[in-house]
Every structure is written in C-alpha cells, then in structure tokens.
Amino acid sequence: MAVLTDEQVDAALPDLNGWERRDGALRRSIKFPSFLDGIEAVRKVAAKAEEKDHHPDIDIRWRTVTFALVTHSEGGITEKDVAMAREIDQIVGSAAQ
Template identity: 40%
Template sequence: MERLTDEQIEQELRKLPDWRLVDEKWIRRRYKFKDYLNGVEFVRQVAEYSEGKSHHPNIAIDYKVVTLKISSWEMRGLTDLDFEMAHHFDELYKDQVQE
C-alpha cells in the first residue's frame, strides 16, 4: 500500500464529488438521514465493513448527520484503500436511502 500523490488524490476526488480533502491527509463526507436510527444503522454497516478491512474511519454522529473521515495512519496520508472504502460507503448510503 502506497501513499497517493496530490495528482492521484485529485483524480480520485473527481469520482467522489461529495467527499472533501481535509488537511491534505484526510477525506471527509457528511451523510444526512431522515432520522437518527437510520444514521446509526448506517454507522453499524460502516463499522462492520471497516472491521473486515482492518481499516477504520473516524465517525461522528450528530443527530441525523453522520460524518466519516478516512486516512491511512501508517502511510501518513491517503491510499487506494481509503478511496475504495469511500466508494463502498457511498453505495451503502445509496442503498439505505432508497429503502
């Protein structure tokens, strides 16, 4: 696993328009839910997937808004795995919102 260059990060972020680069080493997205428990269920799914990958995002639950921040600590920046996970979290969100 290698740390991505600034150019690679920009390229990946173009594929994830709702994610933002933070402090040049994190990507962050806020997800909005119709109620608190939907957000909590989303967090459970994120946690389960993350545990399977042994790669864990920072998670904040603020009533109906869940914020995820991802970075690769060991690489001191962003890697392909961070963006793979962001794509997966977006799919989880899309599936949950459509239910």
C-alpha cells in the same frame, strides 16, 4: 502501501459522491432522515470496515454522520481510503438526504 499524491487524490474525487480532501483525509458528511437511519448506516459501515480491516473515523451529530478516511500507519491518504470511500458510498446509497 504508498500515500497518494494530491493529484492522484484529486483524480479520484469526481468518482466519489460528496467526498472532499480536507485536513489530510477524505471526508464526507451525510445528513440522514432520522438519527436511527444514521446509526444504522454507521453499523453497516462498521461491519464493512471490520471485514476490510480499514476503519474510518466517524463523527455522529444527531442526523449528520461524518466519515473521515486516512491510512494513519502510512501518514496520508492511500488507495485503501479511496476504496473504503467507494464502499461507504455503496452502503449509504440513497439513504442520505
């Protein structure tokens, strides 16, 4: 799978809710109403990641969860990352504040 060019990533970003390209990855931080809401979202994302065999880096800070997507084996952002960002958007939906 080929690493996407900066232009390809930039073209995908408008369709991704709250995602940005930073430090070589797609990143989105989401503030949830409660700590447990954030943990539940992480659980659902983890299940989808296992199903897709493509796992985000996840950082949990109280009610704020940050997802980072990069295809480490390819050394950059690929279509797999864009697709997983869309999956995460569907999972978190309106749960985020």
